[in-house]
Amino acid sequence: MWYHRLSHLQSRLQDLLRGRVTHWALQQSNFKSLFPLAIHWHHTASKSLNCVWQQHEDHFELQYANNVMRFDYVWLRDHCRSASCYNSKTHQRSLDTASVDLCIQPKTIHLDETTLFFTWPDGHVTRYDLDWLVKNSYEGQKQKVIQPRILWNAEIYQQAQVPAVDFQTFLETKEGLKNFLQNFLLYGIAFVENVPPTQKHTEKVAERISLIRETIYGRMWFFTSDFSRGDTAYTNLALDRHTDTTYFQEPCGYNNYDRAVINTVPYDVVHRWYTAHRTLTRELRRPENEFWVKLKPGKVLFIDNWRVLHGRESFTGYRQLCGCYLTRDDVLNTARLLGLQA
Numbered sequence: 001m002w003y004h005r006l007s008h009l010q011s012r013l014q015d016l017l018r019g020r021v022t023h024w025a026l027q028q029s030n031f032k033s034l035f036p037l038a039i040h041w042h043h044t045a046s047k048s049l050n051c052v053w054q055q056h057e058d059h060f061e062l063q064y065a066n067n068v069m070r071f072d073y074v075w076l077r078d079h080c081r082s083a084s085c086y087n088s089k090t091h092q093r094s095l096d097t098a099s100v101d102l103c104i105q106p107k108t109i110h111l112d113e114t115t116l117f118f119t120w121p122d123g124h125v126t127r128y129d130l131d132w133l134v135k136n137s138y139e140g141q142k143q144k145v146i147q148p149r150i151l152w153n154a155e156i157y158q159q160a161q162v163p164a165v166d167f168q169t170f171l172e173t174k175e176g177l178k179n180f181l182q183n184f185l186l187y188g189i190a191f192v193e194n195v196p197p198t199q200k201h202t203e204k205v206a207e208r209i210s211l212i213r214e215t216i217y218g219r220m221w222f223f224t225s226d227f228s229r230g231d232t233a234y235t236n237l238a239l240d241r242h243t244d245t246t247y248f249q250e251p252c253g254y255n256n257y258d259r260a261v262i263n264t265v266p267y268d269v270v271h272r273w274y275t276a277h278r279t280l281t282r283e284l285r286r287p288e289n290e291f292w293v294k295l296k297p298g299k300v301l302f303i304d305n306w307r308v309l310h311g312r313e314s315f316t317g318y319r320q321l322c323g324c325y326l327t328r329d330d331v332l333n334t335a336r337l338l339g340l341q342a
Helices: 002-019 022-025 027-034 073-078 131-135 154-158 169-171 172-189 199-209 268-285 330-338
Strands: 050-055 059-064 067-072 108-112 114-119 125-129 189-193 221-224 239-242 301-302 311-312 318-325
Touching: 050 108, 059 221, 067 073, 067 131, 073 125, 114 131, 125 131, 154 172, 169 172, 169 189, 169 199, 172 189, 172 330, 199 318
Parallel strands: none
Antiparallel strands: 050 059, 059 067, 108 114, 114 125, 189 301, 221 318, 239 311
């Protein structure tokens, strides 16, 4: 019994001397006095910061602003924002990441007010603001969409009473454009009203937020009911829920409606595919998940084809419609330029 106990203590002592800090050493109060090297936290001079840190053999641990963060030393060296390592104008690295020693460790670490200083073996000094580390910590934080998205159904959207943006406000003010994009990012749909009902003005609205994407349908498409086109979209028939261009190499999203022959899956998968399709279709067709909008001349609708499916009921009479596809990167870039973290 004593042999096993002594052997266990010797093993723990060896671990501690190698710089390994274990929860065991912290929890077993009877042995705290035996192992003064078990843990050594560095406190800031200002108690109001409530900041402590510890230098481990292979990482740096920081407790600050109600966060516990661990940073690999390679990451800390690679993200140095000094003038020789980072171009603050282009926001690009000057440091060659591949040149950083994967086993690098700082020679010294110290805190001055709210700035941490890491001195590396070659004498280079990296400075990190504590709040910057909190903002950019990669551990312990859930993967999340930066700009909030609302998962909605018809009731949620109607109760939100999301306002459309007026055409002139949309074109002439940053505030109007920002409000529009905020609604678009939140819900995946947004409206601009009082637009002169012409293709030219519709194009002008689209260009306010993005480059227009050239496709096989042209830059701007304009159509009315024409059965000779060989496309249901050009008729007055109903269109089931769908997204567009799923046959492109860079499609807008999933299309539950237009499908080619299913000939790329083996026999034993086909029935499972139809079972899954039935489940999805049932969910999509639930009335509470449908939001009906009656479009009228002068009302422009933007749809995020990665989030929201669209369709229409059959109709009678004469209808003209024009539209286009936008480049997603440019839409998101416009939102970022306006301060939205898209």
